[in-house]
Amino acid sequence: MIYKLKDIIYNYGSRKVLDIKNLQIEEGNIHVVSGANGSGKTTLLKIFNALIKVPKGIILFKDKPVEKDNIKLVRNNTVYVHQNPILFSGNVSDNVGYGLKIRKFPKDKIDQTVQQVLNLVGLQNFESRKSNNLSTGEIKRVAIARALAINPEVLILDEPNAHMDRQSLEQIEQTFKDINKIHNTTIIISSHDSSFNNQIAHNIIMLEKGEIVS
């Protein structure tokens, strides 16, 4: 079990967003968090990446509580992709290589990885395209490539299939399956597209009003 969550309560103002009694995420599988808008999917996903601090409850990442120094451990090994991601200024290559650059990888290694992950998301030869000159679908795939470049243990994606044409979607789906198989990457996806979910998921977590229903 890579994540263990127990008695999580998260409120936004007086509104209850999440109330999870018990949740365990198995390593190396593809998990889909499903549910209507406002059911707490995004909040749950951000908790996995320690982007949200939870006032109540226990979260364990690899059996270590997610707090203080361990937050760094979580961040170094997991990565979260927003539903509507933003890109940094510069070109596609700068964006995709960002995580490696701050991890002080040598330049030739960065270039090599950037090329590889761009191939994975179907954006061959996009390296020198300006990031402000891309379509919404392309931005999304660049953001996914940017996350993949780090080669995380856990890849967390918020609605990756929204705003994406069928062809890119199929490619992305295949990519997720591939990296899951090759690198044994745990993938956590939120989505309300049931056909997509059935295609890809090893495990589906249904959320309703912040609570797990199945």
Add this chain to the structure above:
Amino acid sequence: MLQKTIMESFYLLFSFDNELSIIVFTTLKIVLASILIASLISVPLAISISFMKETPKKFLTAIFNSLLAVPTVVIGLFVYMLISNAGPFGEYKLLFTPFAIVIGQTILAIPIITSFILAGFSKTDILMQETIKTLGAGTIEMVKTIAVEHKALILSSILAGFGRVIAEVGISMMLGGNIRFYTRTITTAIALETGKGEFALGLALGIILITIAILVNFFAHYSIKNSSNLRAA
């Protein structure tokens, strides 16, 4: 009277004499030093404030906004009391040196640059902060990236500070002492020449001041345009 003064001031401008160029150079070196130091403090400061939770962020933003209203002579007086020989830092003999003006002008510029940057940050910056965090950046990397991503905003905030600092007279007069060939800046020279009734020279200096401001702004906007960064949502 006005026409004659303007004609005379143009004549003075184009006969660019040595004293005039010393005044202009003194002004530039003092202002640039102040703005550089102020920027090095303000940019990380503004970005760190933007990381804070809602309540302290609002509080600090309000503080820096109010500091914009502090008159230059009050800053001058405050620094004077610190660096006067009778004050705590008197032994360094900083008063009536260009360095003293730099101290005062840095204090003047910090709230301006900081609050202008803070005002420019928008809601999307939370998204950017999360993106940077999730990709594994530490605090320093984060500040660096946010600064780079907001270079247009930061540059225009620094320019606002530059405009205020190059135009101020209270600090330069009080801490610099308007010493000829040493701490006489464009604005203190204008004050002096106006006092002596030399309106033409005062106006000529005013024209130089405006010209410098325009040149600096054009240069800055040119460099923004060359690295424009419209972020896609």
Add this chain to the structure above:
Amino acid sequence: MLKKKFCLIALIIFIIFSILGVFNSANTYVFAKKDRLKLATTTSVEDTGLMYELNRAFKKSTGIDVDVIAVGTGKALKLGENGDVDAVLVHAREAEEKFVKDGFGLNRKDVMYNDFVIIGPKDDPAKLKDAINVADAFKKLSESNIIFISRGDDSGTHKKEKALWLDINYEPMGSWYKEAGLGMGKTILMADNFNAYTLTDKASFLNLEDKIKLVICYQNDPKLKNYYGIIAVNPERYKNINFDGAKLFIDFITSDEGQTIINNFKIKGQQLFYPDAKQQEK
């Protein structure tokens, strides 16, 4: 792209040099205190250009730069009291003597004098030209209801003016009496604007004569003599005072050479200051 890089590099180099320049100038004080001497004096002396002549000659013989800070007499003495300057050259004898008596300064010497004059509108509505002495002139001013601009800034000129009102036992107030709170030049310009009377040193008036309509309405009373004295700031109060430099400068300004420069200094052919040091020594 190349051009932009070049511009940027040029700018960075310029900024670095500027900053080195600023720090270097500060270090002049921190590490080599003897090189500069700070002298607070009144605007009337600095604006005429006399200090520039004196300093040039002083630098030639000693190598010391004199930084002149031109303020009113009151503030000049305050700067001396705080140890912010090494010497003061002012014109308010009573205040100067008190300054020395209170232990703030040493070695007071007379330097020179010039005259105060009362300037006012050409047609002289208060009839100051008929005054028999300065007290009479001030009495006429108090009775005329014509606007009078006072410096109002505790400068030497302001102190003198207050003393003259006191001489005739009159406390000026009312809408005709306006306190400017400005330097001499600006006060004269303000008086010109109001077509009013004001008390000024003659040098400041001659500096501005071409630019204003006002004329001298009363002068030459012995009571209107304006004596300038120089005082070194007491080094016992502040260790980092450049007392040696101040002493050198006082010796210089009261020497034959310094006194000759003062005597020969003219604007538009008019002598502005009269040397006074020798008479004292006798």
